[in-house]
Amino acid sequence: xxxxxxxxxxxxxxxxxxxxxxxxxxxxxxxxxxxxxxxxxxxxxxxxxxxxxxxxxxxxxxxxxxxxxxxxxxxxxxxxxxxxxxxxxxxxxxxxxxxxxxxxxxxxxxxxxxxxxxxxxxxxxxxxxxxxxxxxxxxxxxxxxxxxxxxxxxxxxxxxxxxxxx
Amino acid sequence: xxxxxxxxxxxxxxxxxxxxxxxxxxxxxxxxxxxxxxxxxxxxxxxxxxxxxxxxxxxxxxxxxxxxxxxxxxxxxxxxxxxxxxxxxxxxxxxxxxxxxxxx
Numbered sequence: 001x002x003x004x005x006x007x008x009x010x011x012x013x014x015x016x017x018x019x020x021x022x023x024x025x026x027x028x029x030x031x032x033x034x035x036x037x038x039x040x041x042x043x044x045x046x047x048x049x050x051x052x053x054x055x056x057x058x059x060x061x062x063x064x065x066x067x068x069x070x071x072x073x074x075x076x077x078x079x080x081x082x083x084x085x086x087x088x089x090x091x092x093x094x095x096x097x098x099x100x101x102x103x104x105x106x107x108x109x110x111x112x113x114x115x116x117x118x119x120x121x122x123x124x125x126x127x128x129x130x131x132x133x134x135x136x137x138x139x140x141x142x143x144x145x146x147x148x149x150x151x152x153x154x155x156x157x158x159x160x161x162x163x164x165x166x
Numbered sequence: 167x168x169x170x171x172x173x174x175x176x177x178x179x180x181x182x183x184x185x186x187x188x189x190x191x192x193x194x195x196x197x198x199x200x201x202x203x204x205x206x207x208x209x210x211x212x213x214x215x216x217x218x219x220x221x222x223x224x225x226x227x228x229x230x231x232x233x234x235x236x237x238x239x240x241x242x243x244x245x246x247x248x249x250x251x252x253x254x255x256x257x258x259x260x261x262x263x264x265x266x267x268x269x270x
Contacts, residue, residue, distance in 0.1 A: 019185045022185075023188060046215060096188065159245050163251055
């Protein structure tokens with residue numbers, strides 16, 4: 001068991017445990033903090049998968065920007081465990097049954113999947129660095145890049161229009 | 167170098183997906199539902215990056231898909247939080263069961 005596998009299992013346990021904390025904790029502030037821990041673990045997974053730039057972007061955008069926005073909104077609305085609405089027991093039971101059955105089906109399908117690509121092909125580790133990414137982004141992905149800028153503009157206008165008082 | 171099979175990474179992403187789906191089904195707090203959606207999007211990101219590394223290690227298409235998913239998730243979170251704030255102003259609650267004007 002080398003260092004990569006140890007890191008992989010540690011990050012896996014961290015990600016799944018903290019994501020379980022996200023959906024089980026009654027206090028929304030704890031949910032947000034657990035979600036930040038999940039995003040850190042997923043960034044570790046990205047680094048193990050040779051996507052270093054994506055790991056940093058994930059940290060900055062998700063853990064840095066979106067989660068701070070969530071935290072501000074939760075504190076603005078003064079949510080805590082007492083105001084947290086809970087669904088009834090039967091719906092939760094049905095959710096466990098449905099999600100668990102589908103999870104079992106997916107895991108069984110993954111076990112029987114063709115494992116011809118079971119070995120990691122890490123020929124060189126510079127694939128996910130910003131130099132390669134920038135060349136491909138501004139050659140092949142220019143149109144989606146520009147469209148995403150238009151999307152951001154419309155999202156900003158939409159958020160301001162929705163959020164302002166009449 | 168690394169000896170992690172692809173199926174292990176796919177299992178992580180599957181587990182995250184269904185944890186997010188369970189949260190989306192069983193929580194009534196809108197912000198927690200939005201956080202479950204973010205979990206689902208991140209599990210999809212891991213899938214894209216893992217398939218990119220294991221099947222096409224000399225290409226970058228999976229990484230760009232993940233990058234655009236992160237972009238769209240940021241825009242989605244901003245608009246959704248604006249909607250939630252507006253709903254909180256009019257209903258004084260973010261319980262999804264309270265917003266029933268357009269239900270019937």
